[in-house]
Amino acid sequence: MSAVIASLTLPFGQVFERGFRGPLIKGVLGAVLTLGALIVLAGWGVEALAGGTGWLATAAGVLGGVAGLFAAFWLFVPFALAIAGLFLDETAEAVERRHYPGLPQARGASLAAQGVFNVTLALKVLALNLVLLPVALLLPLIGAAMLWLVAAVSLGHGLFEGVAQRRMGVAQARLLRKRREFSVLAVGGVMALLALLPFANLLVPVLGTAAMTHLLHRGADGPVA
Numbered sequence: 001m002s003a004v005i006a007s008l009t010l011p012f013g014q015v016f017e018r019g020f021r022g023p024l025i026k027g028v029l030g031a032v033l034t035l036g037a038l039i040v041l042a043g044w045g046v047e048a049l050a051g052g053t054g055w056l057a058t059a060a061g062v063l064g065g066v067a068g069l070f071a072a073f074w075l076f077v078p079f080a081l082a083i084a085g086l087f088l089d090e091t092a093e094a095v096e097r098r099h100y101p102g103l104p105q106a107r108g109a110s111l112a113a114q115g116v117f118n119v120t121l122a123l124k125v126l127a128l129n130l131v132l133l134p135v136a137l138l139l140p141l142i143g144a145a146m147l148w149l150v151a152a153v154s155l156g157h158g159l160f161e162g163v164a165q166r167r168m169g170v171a172q173a174r175l176l177r178k179r180r181e182f183s184v185l186a187v188g189g190v191m192a193l194l195a196l197l198p199f200a201n202l203l204v205p206v207l208g209t210a211a212m213t214h215l216l217h218r219g220a221d222g223p224v225a
Helices: 002-014 018-050 055-074 076-099 111-138 140-164 170-179 181-195 200-217
Strands: none
Touching: 002 076, 002 181, 002 200, 018 076, 018 200, 076 111, 076 140, 076 181, 076 200, 111 140, 111 170, 140 170, 140 181, 140 200, 170 181, 181 200
């Protein structure tokens, strides 16, 4: 549990460091653009479906707007994983340089293998979220719980394996993640909660990557070379 707590708290101590500030700003900008695009698309869809005039159309528009906003946040997680993949190496390197300076240069899975993993995972999570979206809109409380669960697993698995692949093969990263499943899901669960909160969700791609980098190097067997 100490490794989980350290992994969640240490990234905040680097927020103002030059090496960490760069990917954080770029990650936040990417998240802002992505979430903004999702909200615009959701609003366009609501407007296209609502139509008509009068109070009934207005009420439908308001409810549709709320549903559209909910849908935008619902679909943000897979895009957050994609954004994290863009700045993963830069973020992890900043964390390792500051906290684990004795590590050798990262030589893990190829960039192609990492790219395939990131894209495949993001598409799988997006497809799952789209399938569950109608249930979430009809049953908001159950939908919020499902959103958190899906986000916790996808962010936990995706971010940890993504970071681990910098220093080992794809199969090895998956085995290591399974050995540390409790810790990975604990950190993923906290990141999933942040992903549900406006503004805080913008920090998830980079802070989540940093947290998983710490978790990778704080196992019982010490830093992963």
